[in-house]
Amino acid sequence: YYGTLSKKLYCKLNGYDFIVGDEIDYAKIEDAGEDYGWLKVYKLLECYFDYDYIFISDGDVSVMNFETKLEDIADQYFDDETFMLITKDQHDFNSGNILIKGKNQKFYDYICKWKELLRTPFDEVAYYEQPSLIHMIRHTDFGSVVKTIDQSIMNSYCPHANHSFSAEH
Numbered sequence: 001y002y003g004t005l006s007k008k009l010y011c012k013l014n015g016y017d018f019i020v021g022d023e024i025d026y027a028k029i030e031d032a033g034e035d036y037g038w039l040k041v042y043k044l045l046e047c048y049f050d051y052d053y054i055f056i057s058d059g060d061v062s063v064m065n066f067e068t069k070l071e072d073i074a075d076q077y078f079d080d081e082t083f084m085l086i087t088k089d090q091h092d093f094n095s096g097n098i099l100i101k102g103k104n105q106k107f108y109d110y111i112c113k114w115k116e117l118l119r120t121p122f123d124e125v126a127y128y129e130q131p132s133l134i135h136m137i138r139h140t141d142f143g144s145v146v147k148t149i150d151q152s153i154m155n156s157y158c159p160h161a162n163h164s165f166s167a168e169h
């Protein structure tokens with residue numbers, strides 16, 4: 001809830017369109033027996049040619065720096081051959097926040113290939129969108145158009161999030 005509110009405010013402050021799945025979108029995903037994470041791929045396919053850049057951010061992610069503009073990140077890290085900016089965390093690539101270059105047929109075709117992995121019967125790739133994306137980055141030519149940037153640029157964790165704690169008695 002707070003993640004969605006923070007992104008809605010971020011978009012308003014920076015003049016961005018805020019696009020979020022609605023009940024009809026979620027019903028389609030549910031009726032198809034698919035994981036809700038795939039909604040980001042469906043929405044991306046719907047609006048891809050409407051925008052120069054599209055920022056996809058999971059609902060549980062909050063914007064922490066409202067002054068950082070997406071176009072500043074894009075200007076600094078995109079080049080002609082880069083389609084997607086993604087970050088890594090302690091586990092691997094993280095699709096919780098990704099910035100995508102829009103309006104390019106070659107890159108659109110990669111999104112279609114990502115969606116096709118939904119029905120691919122190997123390991124866990126067929127069920128979740130993040131392992132599918134990781135598979136594409138690691139095992140197809142898609143990796144050549146993806147640039148990994150420091151996770152603090154697009155999504156930082158609070159200082160204690162990735163550490164184990166033991167209770168003091």
